[in-house]
Amino acid sequence: MIGETREKEIYEVLQEARRSIEEDGKLLSKVYNESSIFDLEVKRIFSKTWVFLAHESEIPWSGDYVLRRIVDDSFIVTRDEDGDIHVLFNMCRHRGMQLCRSDAGNSSHFRCPYHGYTYQNTGKLNGVPFQKEAYGPEGLDKDEWAMTPAPRMEIYEGMIFASLNPDVQPLEEYIGDMGWYLDFYLKKSSAGLEVVGPPQRWIMPADWKLAAENFIGDGYHTQSTHMSTIKAGIMRVKSPAYLKEGVQITAGKHGCLFMGFKPGSYFNYPQGIVDSMLENLNEDQVELLKEESIMPLNATVFPNTSFLHSAMAVEAEGELATSVPYLTIRVWQPMGPGKMEIWSWCLVEKDATEEFKKNSNRAYLSTFGASGTLEQDDAENWSGQTRVAAGEMSGQHYLNYSAGAKHVEPIPEGEWPGPGTAYPKNYVDFAQRHFWQTYFDHLLDDRNGS
Amino acid sequence: MMLDTSVETYWEVYSFLMHEAELLDERRERDWLELFTDDAEYLMPVRVNRERAEGDGFSDEAYYFEETRGSLELRVRRLETEYAWAEDPPSRTRHFVTNVRVAEGEEEDEVAVRTNLLLYRSRGSDPKHDLLSAERKDTLRKEDGQWKLRKRVILLDHSVLTTHNLSVFL
Numbered sequence: 048m049i050g051e052t053r054e055k056e057i058y059e060v061l062q063e064a065r066r067s068i069e070e071d072g073k074l075l076s077k078v079y080n081e082s083s084i085f086d087l088e089v090k091r092i093f094s095k096t097w098v099f100l101a102h103e104s105e106i107p108w109s110g111d112y113v114l115r116r117i118v119d120d121s122f123i124v125t126r127d128e129d130g131d132i133h134v135l136f137n138m139c140r141h142r143g144m145q146l147c148r149s150d151a152g153n154s155s156h157f158r159c160p161y162h163g164y165t166y167q168n169t170g171k172l173n174g175v176p177f178q179k180e181a182y183g184p185e186g187l188d189k190d191e192w193a194m195t196p197a198p199r200m201e202i203y204e205g206m207i208f209a210s211l212n213p214d215v216q217p218l219e220e221y222i223g224d225m226g227w228y229l230d231f232y233l234k235k236s237s238a239g240l241e242v243v244g245p246p247q248r249w250i251m252p253a254d255w256k257l258a259a260e261n262f263i264g265d266g267y268h269t270q271s272t273h274m275s276t277i278k279a280g281i282m283r284v285k286s287p288a289y290l291k292e293g294v295q296i297t298a299g300k301h302g303c304l305f306m307g308f309k310p311g312s313y314f315n316y317p318q319g320i321v322d323s324m325l326e327n328l329n330e331d332q333v334e335l336l337k338e339e340s341i342m343p344l345n346a347t348v349f350p351n352t353s354f355l356h357s358a359m360a361v362e363a364e365g366e367l368a369t370s371v372p373y374l375t376i377r378v379w380q381p382m383g384p385g386k387m388e389i390w391s392w393c394l395v396e397k398d399a400t401e402e403f404k405k406n407s408n409r410a411y412l413s414t415f416g417a418s419g420t421l422e423q424d425d426a427e428n429w430s431g432q433t434r435v436a437a438g439e440m441s442g443q444h445y446l447n448y449s450a451g452a453k454h455v456e457p458i459p460e461g462e463w464p465g466p467g468t469a470y471p472k473n474y475v476d477f478a479q480r481h482f483w484q485t486y487f488d489h490l491l492d493d494r495n496g497s
Numbered sequence: 498m499m500l501d502t503s504v505e506t507y508w509e510v511y512s513f514l515m516h517e518a519e520l521l522d523e524r525r526e527r528d529w530l531e532l533f534t535d536d537a538e539y540l541m542p543v544r545v546n547r548e549r550a551e552g553d554g555f556s557d558e559a560y561y562f563e564e565t566r567g568s569l570e571l572r573v574r575r576l577e578t579e580y581a582w583a584e585d586p587p588s589r590t591r592h593f594v595t596n597v598r599v600a601e602g603e604e605e606d607e608v609a610v611r612t613n614l615l616l617y618r619s620r621g622s623d624p625k626h627d628l629l630s631a632e633r634k635d636t637l638r639k640e641d642g643q644w645k646l647r648k649r650v651i652l653l654d655h656s657v658l659t660t661h662n663l664s665v666f667l
Contacts (some may be wrong), residue, residue, distance in 0.1 A: 150546040150656060244559025245545045249658035275580035281571050362567035363574070388657060393559075409563055413571065418541075418561050418663035420575050423583035426662040 057083055058491070065487035068480055072449035078483075079254050079436035080385035084490065088381065092350050092489045093118045096300075097201070097208040097221050099352040099378055100124055100134065102392065104205065104241035110153040110168060113245075117211060118381055122197055123147050124207060125168040128155065134197040134209045135170045146194070151245060157194075170194035204233040205240060206376075222348065224298035224466035230332060231343045232354050232374055235316070235324040238398035240374070243408045246390045249417040253429035254436075255351050255379035255387040256486065261425065262345045262353035262377075263302040264478030266290040267450060272424050281360050281413065281420050283370045293341060294458070295478050298467030300485045302478035303346030303354075310340045314358045314372040317403050320396055331464035349485055351379040359414045359421075361406060371410035385433045391416050448483070451475025502599050502608065510599050510610055510637060513644045518592035521666055524584075526573045529666070530566075534638055534645045539564040541631075541651040541667065555652060561663055562651070576664075583664035590665050591617040602636055607647065610635040614651070616667055618660060627660035629653070631667060 061084070064075040078084065100115040101124045112125040114137060121137035123146070139146045139159040146157045146166070156173065158165045165174035172189040179186060197209040201218035203226075208218050215221065222229065233240060261268065270287040277287055294305040308314050313321045313336065325333055335341055346354040355377075358370035378390040393411040395404040414421045435441055455472050463469040470477045513532075520529040533539070543559040564572070575581050596613040603609070611634055618627040636648040651667045 148546075149548045149551070152548060152551060244556040245543050247543055247559065247561060247658075248656065249660065249662075251661040253661070271580075272582070275575045275578040275582075278578040278580060279571055279575040281575060360571065362565065363570040364567055367567070408558075408560075409568070412560060412563050413568055416561065417658055417660075420572060423662040423664040424581070427583045430661055 053083070057087070061087075061487060061490050065484065065491060067445060068448060068483045068487065071445075072447070072452050072476065072480060073445035074448050074483055075442075076436045076444045076446050077442035078486075079257060080433045081436075081442065082384040085381070085384040087490050089118050091492060092486070093381070094211040095215065095489065096212070096350055097199075097210045097215060097218050098350070099206055099208050099348070099376070101207045102205055102240070102242050102376070102394065103132070103202065103207060104239075104394075104397075105151075105245070106132070108153065110155050111151075112147070112154065112168065113151045114147060114149070116380060117197075117209065120211065121145065122209065123157065123168075127167070127169045131169075132200070132202065132207060133168065133170055134200040134207070136195045136197070138195070139164050140172070140192045140194065164192075166194050170196055204229070206233070222299070222301070225301040225303075225346075225348060227332070227465050228296060228298060228303045228343050228346060228467075229348075229354070230328055232346070232356055232376075234327050235320055236396035236398050237323060237327055238396060240394040241397045243393040243395060243404065243411075246392045247416045248388060248390055250382070250386070250388050251426055251430060252386055253426065253433045254385050255381045256482075257429040257432055258377075258379040258387070258389070258425070259347050259349075259351055259353060260479045260482045261429070262355065263347035263482045264295045264304045264345070264473075264475075266293060266295070266304050266306075266344075266473030267475075268428070272428060273421050275424065276359070276414065276420050279420070280363070280368070283358075283360055290344075290473050293344075293473035294463075295470040295473055295475055296343075296465070296467050297478050297481040298465075300349035301347060302467075302481055303343045304473055304478070305335075305341040306344035306357075306473075307339075307341050308358075312340075314342060314356065315370045316372050317399065320399060320403075323396075323398075334464055347482065349482070350489075351381070353377050353379065355415060357414070359410050361409045361413050367406060367409070371406050373407040373411040373415075375411050375415050385437065389417075448476045448480050451477055502601060506608065507597075507599050509644060510608060511597055513637065514594050514597060514610070514612060517646070518594050521592050522590050524587055526576050526666070530569055530573050532646050533566050533569065534640060534647045535566055537564075537566040537569070537646060538648045539569060540649065541653065544653050544656050546656040553652075554656070561653075561658070581664070583662055586621070588665055589619040592667075593617070602638075604638070606640075607636055607638045610637055614667060616665070618665060629655065629658070629660060629667065633667070 067073045098117045106126045109128045115122050123135050123137045125133045141164050144159050144161040163176040170193050172193045198213040199210040269290045276282040296303045355375045358372040361367035374394045376392050380388040393408045458469040541562040542555045545554040547554040593615040594612050598611040600609045614631045616629040632652045634650040637644045638647040
């Protein structure tokens with residue numbers, strides 16, 4: 048009875064919270080750090096949507112594998128002898144022992160330490176010690192006891208996603224209109240992208256949603272949060288309000304923010320990449336690059352995968368004191384209410400020069416990742432927001448998500464070349480509100496039970 | 498002639514390291530920067546949990562820090578602004594530097610130094626602290642009679658960092 052009452056209460060609170068963000072542009076601060084909704088997030092978001100696990104270039108060779116998670120579900124992402132990719136539950140079918148305990152490597156087989164069941168990297172059960180003694184003369188039905196694959200696995204432009212939901216829509220359809228914007232990150236070169244080594248990983252006492260909502264479109268914070276990097280000459284911009292003008296996008300469950308660049312400079316990408324970018328992207332995309340001189344800066348693919356494309360100084364003097372471009376993809380992995388593990392990759396065009404790859408990675412390191420001079424301050428904010436939202440009464444406060452609501456209209460159809468909805472300003476909250484609406488829609492959707 | 502690693506050298510190196518830790522714990526980053534040579538390298542590779550046969554798991558591509566004197570300068574400049582929120586109010590840190598081993602360096606005016614580092618970090622009024630543990634492999638060079646840090650490689654004992662950011666130096 049207590050459980051039912053509690054569930055009803057949570058449901059009512061969430062319904063009111065959804066109404067409030069939609070109609071009033073106000074968000075209940077409790078959702079930044081609330082244990083009673085964390086289970087709902089796991090069941091109704093992370094068990095329902097697509098979640099990014101790994102980039103293909105992390106496992107380029109047959110036998111390569113990496114360990115990844117969807118919340119607490121552990122997976123081995125493998126490339127088999129035929130080059131095919133598998134996402135397999137990292138759990139022996141016999142007694143549930145964690146099958147693989149190394150975070151990356153190369154192996155054609157996984158052998159359980161407990162009783163010695165051995166599986167191929169396709170998931171097929173190969174060996175069972177003392178099979179006849181244990182299971183009789185006919186042995187064990189090895190097909191029945193193969194490793195369990197993730198219910199769904201699909202690859203989008205080199206990005207390996209999995210879903211715990213067997214009925215999830217195809218990945219291409221899930222990304223949908225957002226694909227048009229992701230092209231700017233993922234398709235600059237026809238050779239594709241590769242990761243620069245393994246991801247940075249670190250733990251932050253901050254809620255995953257705060258990072259996801261920041262990356263979906265928070266251009267407004269840059270003039271305050273990142274002021275130190277402007278003053279220090281890391282972010283080479285003329286004014287702290289450099290991100291005021293731009294375009295904010297909502298597309299499907301996702302969104303992004305465009306940033307302007309000096310005409311013809313293309314975020315300072317080397318000529319080779321600029322050439323291939325202008326060749327690989329479609330006419331409408333190229334028009335934005337050439338005529339409007341804008342490119343997506345940050346983006347979030349719901350729920351917890353974000354992109355950042357920027358250009359920053361690496362050195363105090365010399366050639367690298369100008370803006371050097373880079374791309375990072377990150378996962379905000381929930382570890383519980385108000386706590387996440389961040390996974391952060393730097394990616395470079397495969398056909399870029401070795402020198403560019405190195406400099407680009409250094410520009411990323413100097414600004415993003417655990418030591419990044421911008422991300423350090425994001426961490427301070429997200430941890431602080433999470434900390435104070437835990438208060439019984441401060442959790443009842445409503446926060447302001449109303450920027451743009453009174454005076455900014457979407458760009459009329461026909462005047463913006465891309466799909467989704469485009470807003471002609473960056474200091475607005477449309478994408479963030481869209482993120483929270485999508486979030487509440489998931490939490491309140493009980494079609495498949497709780 | 499290679500530098501000897503006599504008691505005198507050991508004592509100089511030890512004193513250098515203690516002084517360096519003091520500068521970091523006293524938040525004197527600008528003075529700390531002066532300890533580096535102009536061609537300094539400051540590296541902290543990502544470490545991946547690997548099987549024993551695969552080695553120690555340190556990446557030679559992915560880093561938490563891949564710095565030169567020029568990029569450390571930018572980091573220090575940022576901390577000197579009024580807007581470095583991550584360190585204002587500052588972390589309270591204590592660099593515990595132990596197990597100091599001094600050997601001959603590759604160049605005649607250099608020594609190779611290995612130390613263990615335990616970094617205690619406390620922030621705000623949070624009763625919980627962060628601890629980072631690492632081995633540091635340093636190359637110290639004598640320039641104009643002064644020891645300088647030519648290269649530092651910080652070899653973490655973590656595959657996942659247990660602190661919310663790296664706004665402090667190791």
